[in-house]
Amino acid sequence: xxxxxxxxxxxxxxxxxxxxxxxxxxxxxxxxxxxxxxxxxxxxxxxxxxxxxxxxxxxxxxxxxxxxxxxxxxxxxxxxxxxxxxxxxxxxxxxxxxxxxxxxxxxxxxxxxxxxxxxxxxxxxxxxxxxxxxxxxxxxxxxxxxxxxxxxxxxxxxxxxxxxxxxxxxxxxxxxxxxxxxxxxxxxxxxxxxxxxxxxxxxxx
Numbered sequence: 554x555x556x557x558x559x560x561x562x563x564x565x566x567x568x569x570x571x572x573x574x575x576x577x578x579x580x581x582x583x584x585x586x587x588x589x590x591x592x593x594x595x596x597x598x599x600x601x602x603x604x605x606x607x608x609x610x611x612x613x614x615x616x617x618x619x620x621x622x623x624x625x626x627x628x629x630x631x632x633x634x635x636x637x638x639x640x641x642x643x644x645x646x647x648x649x650x651x652x653x654x655x656x657x658x659x660x661x662x663x664x665x666x667x668x669x670x671x672x673x674x675x676x677x678x679x680x681x682x683x684x685x686x687x688x689x690x691x692x693x694x695x696x697x698x699x700x701x702x703x704x705x706x707x708x709x710x711x712x713x714x715x716x717x718x719x720x721x722x723x724x725x726x727x728x729x730x731x732x733x734x735x736x737x738x739x740x741x742x743x744x745x746x747x748x749x750x751x752x753x754x755x756x757x758x
Contacts, residue, residue, distance in 0.1 A: 556601055556603075559599075562594060562597060563578055568582055568588070570591055581599060583599075584640075585643040600621045613639070623638075649661070659677055714748035731752040734755055
């Protein structure tokens with residue numbers, strides 16, 4: 554099994570790059586976010602996830618561990634294949650994906666090609682309890698803190714504040730993140746009004 558490749562980007566090839574490693578060209582698939590960061594002739598080091606099937610061996614490359622970890626996690630969800638996983642990671646960074654799952658923002662997930670409302674709902678349902686326990690990027694730490702503050706100490710006040718910000722036109726993931734930060738700063742006694750006020754300040758900054 555290949556876990557890492559270090560070489561020169563030879564060319565891009567329809568959702569993948571050919572990585573020249575000591576004269577051997579490896580075809581490595583990746584998200585558009587990762588592939589877009591790779592320049593022909595550039596020396597790069599990619600974390601590799603190797604998928605072996607009866608009819609092929611595919612290599613999937615990642616510049617950061619957080620994206621690779623999300624790729625692995627997404628593939629554990631029924632109905633999610635490698636194309637779905639790469640599509641999701643192409644429209645959402647690891648931090649954005651963590652926040653979307655924590656905030657139960659199904660709309661953000663449906664931005665990915667091939668992900669409809671039903672699959673987005675399954676992703677949120679099956680992953681919401683896992684994001685705080687995995688090292689998936691900075692967003693995981695935020696989600697963990699938010700889970701402790703928003704769903705714990707601040708409780709219903711934070712939920713009401715998030716709903717209010719969503720009603721004002723903000724995306725749920727953005728509202729969740731802003732209110733989570735306000736809840737951490739204000740503690741258990743935070744009121745709905747103060748959370749909305751501080752949340753608006755955070756969103757405007």
